[in-house]
Amino acid sequence: MLAHFSVAFAAFVLAIILGEWQMFVRSPLHAWVNNPEHYYRSVTMHGTAMAYVLPTLIAMGFGYAITELALKRPLIGVRWAWGGFWLVIAGTLMASTPVALGKASVLYTFYPPMIGSPFFYLGVVLVVVGSWIWVALMSINLRAWRTENPGQTVPLAMFGNVAGAYLWAWTSIGAAIEILFLILPVALGFKDTIDAGLSRVFFSWTLHAIVYFWLMPTYIAFYTIVPRAVGGRLYSDTMGRVAFVLFLVFSMPIGIHHLFADPQVGAGFKFVHAVFTAMVSVPTLLTVFTIVASLEIAARLRGGKGLVGWVKALPWDRPMMLAVTFSFIMLGLGGAGGIINMSYQLNETVHNTQWVTGHFHLIFGGAIVIMYLMIAYELWPQLTNCAPLPRRLINTQLWLWFIGMLVLSLPWHWVGLLGMPRRMAYFDYTHPDLHAQAWTVTVSTFGGLLLVISALLFVFILVRARKSTARPDPFAFSVSLDAGVKTPVALNGFGIWVGMMIALTVVNYGFPIAQLAVLKDTNVPAIPVGGR
Amino acid sequence: MSLCALAAVSILVGFIWLPSAQGDFSAQGLWASICRAAGVPAEWGETTSTAPKSDLRSTRVVLERAMGRQGSNDAVGRGATIALQQCTMCHGAQGVSSADTPNLAGQYREVIIKQLIDYKSGDRRSSSVMQALATNLSDRNIEDLAAYYASLAKTRNTPTVNIGNVPALVRVGDPIRNIAPCASCHGGIDHKLGTPWLEGMAQKYLQDQLHAFASGARRNDSHAQMRNMARQMTSAEIAEISDFYARPEQESGGS
Numbered sequence: 001m002l003a004h005f006s007v008a009f010a011a012f013v014l015a016i017i018l019g020e021w022q023m024f025v026r027s028p029l030h031a032w033v034n035n036p037e038h039y040y041r042s043v044t045m046h047g048t049a050m051a052y053v054l055p056t057l058i059a060m061g062f063g064y065a066i067t068e069l070a071l072k073r074p075l076i077g078v079r080w081a082w083g084g085f086w087l088v089i090a091g092t093l094m095a096s097t098p099v100a101l102g103k104a105s106v107l108y109t110f111y112p113p114m115i116g117s118p119f120f121y122l123g124v125v126l127v128v129v130g131s132w133i134w135v136a137l138m139s140i141n142l143r144a145w146r147t148e149n150p151g152q153t154v155p156l157a158m159f160g161n162v163a164g165a166y167l168w169a170w171t172s173i174g175a176a177i178e179i180l181f182l183i184l185p186v187a188l189g190f191k192d193t194i195d196a197g198l199s200r201v202f203f204s205w206t207l208h209a210i211v212y213f214w215l216m217p218t219y220i221a222f223y224t225i226v227p228r229a230v231g232g233r234l235y236s237d238t239m240g241r242v243a244f245v246l247f248l249v250f251s252m253p254i255g256i257h258h259l260f261a262d263p264q265v266g267a268g269f270k271f272v273h274a275v276f277t278a279m280v281s282v283p284t285l286l287t288v289f290t291i292v293a294s295l296e297i298a299a300r301l302r303g304g305k306g307l308v309g310w311v312k313a314l315p316w317d318r319p320m321m322l323a324v325t326f327s328f329i330m331l332g333l334g335g336a337g338g339i340i341n342m343s344y345q346l347n348e349t350v351h352n353t354q355w356v357t358g359h360f361h362l363i364f365g366g367a368i369v370i371m372y373l374m375i376a377y378e379l380w381p382q383l384t385n386c387a388p389l390p391r392r393l394i395n396t397q398l399w400l401w402f403i404g405m406l407v408l409s410l411p412w413h414w415v416g417l418l419g420m421p422r423r424m425a426y427f428d429y430t431h432p433d434l435h436a437q438a439w440t441v442t443v444s445t446f447g448g449l450l451l452v453i454s455a456l457l458f459v460f461i462l463v464r465a466r467k468s469t470a471r472p473d474p475f476a477f478s479v480s481l482d483a484g485v486k487t488p489v490a491l492n493g494f495g496i497w498v499g500m501m502i503a504l505t506v507v508n509y510g511f512p513i514a515q516l517a518v519l520k521d522t523n524v525p526a527i528p529v530g531g532r
Numbered sequence: 533m534s535l536c537a538l539a540a541v542s543i544l545v546g547f548i549w550l551p552s553a554q555g556d557f558s559a560q561g562l563w564a565s566i567c568r569a570a571g572v573p574a575e576w577g578e579t580t581s582t583a584p585k586s587d588l589r590s591t592r593v594v595l596e597r598a599m600g601r602q603g604s605n606d607a608v609g610r611g612a613t614i615a616l617q618q619c620t621m622c623h624g625a626q627g628v629s630s631a632d633t634p635n636l637a638g639q640y641r642e643v644i645i646k647q648l649i650d651y652k653s654g655d656r657r658s659s660s661v662m663q664a665l666a667t668n669l670s671d672r673n674i675e676d677l678a679a680y681y682a683s684l685a686k687t688r689n690t691p692t693v694n695i696g697n698v699p700a701l702v703r704v705g706d707p708i709r710n711i712a713p714c715a716s717c718h719g720g721i722d723h724k725l726g727t728p729w730l731e732g733m734a735q736k737y738l739q740d741q742l743h744a745f746a747s748g749a750r751r752n753d754s755h756a757q758m759r760n761m762a763r764q765m766t767s768a769e770i771a772e773i774s775d776f777y778a779r780p781e782q783e784s785g786g787s
Contacts (some may be wrong), residue, residue: 032704036713036721067600267551268543268550268569269546272539272746276538426704428708434708504539509656511570515571526722527725
């Protein structure tokens, strides 16, 4: 896990510096660099690192750690795990090189019919294959544990972990099909045309559920680490399982809400996807309730009284307390934005505006990543045998991340509502129509600066952790209030939920994909990017 | 169970109830409106022909990557012969014109193919001489000519965009007016397939073409890309851009 996290956060720091550079050159604070290709190159690199490399490595590393810590046994298939890790590294290097050379500025969403260097796509394929090794290992390890512990309840952390793994396996198929069968033949020069509409439908298959794959480590931490870290109990283990299986069912077959403006998908399917996207807000609402209830338990154990007065009794000096509070605030704001994005007609107002960029920075970079940082802090003593990390410095780092993210993303949302388009490199702020919007980009740039400082502080804290002579205390997950209650069979396994996920995929995606695959005349000429 | 119920209800709403509220979805009955909601392609109106109306089509050329690839030596030779007989009196012995006709030396192969096909089919009507000459060219003649001219050396390489006197429209365009930077398609920032090389072209030719795009007299640009941009430009800007691209060799800043 140490290897995975180290590489993940190294990529994170590089990508965040790129991101701040992008913000800076696009803002009124800097004269335009004259070459938009450099901007888009940076956007592609920043997006690929933050969306493919960082969260995949975090999920894999945390997953391996959970397997050993929750199942209390060594990982089966360690050599395969290392194989998967090196595949991810190889893929990252293979993909980043053409991007850095300007031969694959296609953004992390690929945007066919734009076609970049084949090595970019092959690199992404390697990263995904490395993660599939992880998925297989999670399944194998759980099955081995079940064989040795028949009838026992799967520990909640492992349950969420494997749910995330199965979700990722199913959802990554979409982008894999797109890359292997639609994009690579063109990138390698065997074809000159591509079915861009079908490619986008396959990518949408992956595009929404990938963010729930990113979210799983955070939610596992909410349920299994936060209650213990704040000195309380998890309010309901069962609710946790319900949330995880609901994510498994509803995360993937809703991707067409990313295609609301696409003409090749029917309006009826767009509506159905909007309805099911609404369903995926349910597990988050359940989680917020359950975790806040768990926090209340902790507060009352510390002597908190009153209807809301118990909030004061929470351990506010502990980093985890700050982190979960910040995460929930950002989750609330970002989630509300997400509900707007999902609402078919409301989406028209924000489509392709900077609102969307502000939204996903707030919800992913904010709510989710802040918990990635906490997972690293929590597990660092186990991984490196270090002394306890400096609490006040961590709190400062978390405050900087929270404030920085709000300062970055709230003006961003606002300027998106004013109509500023996304994925544009250059804005002429001297024009009277744009002059009133310039301040939002300036403010966002300062928010981004706070994030860079926070990220560097995070790495500093981890790198400077002093070695300890004592062994670390054994890692403990949260204990839940309903610990003795027998878990229903349906919440101890995945068969029925995976079945529902696949069935829903067939209903929601089957016809659009089949139709586009069968229709003639859906191919358009490929547009090579990065030189003739 | 509840999942099936939710799916069934949302399908009923999305495929039957909502379309019934839209006249164009439901005009042809329930099954047709379900098909419309599912995204099945169909005729929306009374038209019987599937071809676009001829006065709406800008060009019938579809640009593909293969058109940009280098021609064979045989093609270059044949093209040179045709050029000698039909092209050099206006376009110059080496493809560099001393009249106000465009330089062809080093022009991208797919550009020459497209423009000749457009002249031949009548989609480009800005020169009656070219239309008459192109009528007699076969498809192979066109490919050979394109291969020949593409094989010649360009009059000037693209300058870098960081030199000080590059006009703003070339460097950054004007996004508010929907004008992309010239250099993002014509070279300097990027080159897009099918976009002509402009460096060293005659000033009058460039100016006339931009005005022709602006007025709509020239309309063989696919998706009206050039027309949309030229229409937004002022006459002074058109003159400035044409001067920039036509400037003599010694004033170019980069290699």
